[in-house]
Amino acid sequence: MPNVHVAIIGAGGVGKAFISQLAGYATRNPSASLATILISRSSKALVSRDYSPLNLNSWSQDLASAAATAPLAYPTEALEFLKAAPGPVILVDNTSDESLAKSYPLFLSNGIHIVTPNKKGFSSDIGLWKDIYAAAANGGNPKGGYVFHEATVGAGLPVLSTLKELVETGDKIEKIEGIFSGTMSFLFNSFAPLDGNNGGKGFAACVKEAQQLGYTEPDPRDDLNGLDVARKLTILARLSGLEVASPTSFPIQSLIPGPLESAKSADEFLEGLGAFDGDMTKIKEEAEAKGAVVRYVGSLNVETKEVKVGLQTFDKGSSIAGLKGSDNIISFYTERYGGNPLIVQGAGAGADVTAMGVLGDLIKVLQRLK
Template sequence: MPREELNQIYIAVVGAGGVGRHFLNQLAAIAPKYPNIHLLLVARSTKSLAAPDHTKPLSFQTWEADLEKSTAPALDNDQIANFFYKTPRHCVIVDNTSNQDVADLYPQFLYSEVSVVTPNKKGFSGYLGLWKRIEDAAFHHLYPGQVRGLLYHESSVGAGLPVISTLKDLIDTGDKVQKIEGVFSGTMSFLFNNFAPVDGKGGKWSAEVAKAKEAGYTEPDPRDDLNGVDVARKLVILARICGLEIESTDSFPVQSLIPVELESVKSGDKFMEKLPQYDSSMEEVKNEAVKEGKVVRFVGSIDVGKKALKVGLEKFDKGHPIAGLKGSDNIISFYTERYGANPLIVQGAG
């Protein structure tokens, strides 16, 4: 095969909504520096756009307008998988969805030498068997001669922060992780930094949830953030990288901040309408922390030695790094043999 062909990289993007659009815009910005990168497929849940020939890739500049004009229907999972059989080597699927069915295809892609890049948590925090199949199927530098796809899911924890890569570097260089603790949700960070700030002020809980929703920090139905499951998924991913065989997010305590009476309310709007009736319980939690000279935060933690994970409210001294977060920042602390009681901290926008 000619050297030029070996250097070509062919990309298929599944999920071209909010996250996918930003990803493609970033890719368009760097494309002039990397003329060997070719966009062959853009797929949404409603329609798709595919290059008719891999020698004539899609345009990074006009893909969105071209997709809007496309009359090709959405692709099912079999069609997505079959697409790669007709594509040259060095294929990459960028999965920007949160779709479990797409995540189920990762082992098939990887065994077929298709690399996977994704923020989708489902393949790494769902049932343990899928996680093991994905890990077995991915290329590992420890196995010379192995022909598999590469796997990158850095943004499945911590958004753009180097959380997974930091953890893997610690482990790969012989350090032993003892504990991981932090604020893993930009939504929860924003809420509690405004509801229970260090200076002791702050608004009513329901008002802060409404503010976060209006600013776009929550899901359309805030219960999808307040139930704690998103944080739990991130803990499962990190715990499994540490070698713990956590079956699922149901395997450890996850505190939900949704009042029991509002769990079954039909819509997010109805939930927001009724939430002020339950402000008193969260106000009590905040006041208890204030009496102790502390602030309350929503955190996740992994005790590796005890194989114990938990998600929920914790009180912190006002001088603690977790207490002093601003805006929607995340903070993840790695307590290891190498770093001892002075943890390695990754902090930044969530």
């Protein structure tokens, strides 16, 4: 088998972790015959014009040296470079770039395989979702490339592969429910712990703590608006057979107080958030009075076609209430599993586990190329 060529777009946190894991995998599995021919950031790139392998041990230094060039133009220049490779090509998109995701059908229809944690291609307009799979080998196109995106939901957790196996083996998905955001998991485990004692911290203080510890986006509003969870629910809904038009086509409960939506900066937002602590405290205390806790969850019901994201209360003995730290938990209620759901639980965020999910998808492509 000729070399399998790997082109990596995005070398930030997840990208760095992925390259490190890929180097380790290639060392352990020399028969995989991997040759990385492109490592690209937004402003610089390493491009192997003769398709010989780049050095994965010195790539960072090389990218900072005179060996680096301007990134290839997408999609045309990049596509022509990858099409000319003397063997199969796997494009690894470690970005969250929507414009790049929109070019997936073009790459796939030209036989380029894609693995990615980028949610944009699979959770935006449903037309793009359909175009991606129409162009893909695992969507029915015999001349297309394979596409896998396990890490778009739950990072390295086997969420999508579990769902696909349930569906493909004939099980009937009834409901999916869970905590899909490490940020929201940490935030509500701090604000509304099971024992009810959070040291007297208000919601704003918990948000600030989450930001300081690196759990939130630089601007916490990007987490609190619920859109990230909605994107993950959109992907799960579509894989369950629901044609969800977009991640804004169903109810999403934003935790951003109306007056603060237009705050000019994250600092301004955080400074004003404390004035609304009373609203969140009331919700928490109402739950506690029922022997429950409040959590930020996503859920979908296949039978009623209902998809929603927002606050819900859970009995303190439930698996969702008992989640720790920043873990994710996804419960699959199906015909076979009855009232006891199949549960996938664990770290659902972080560069290393996300990169693991991407590398796992790359290995899936390799297995299909043998």
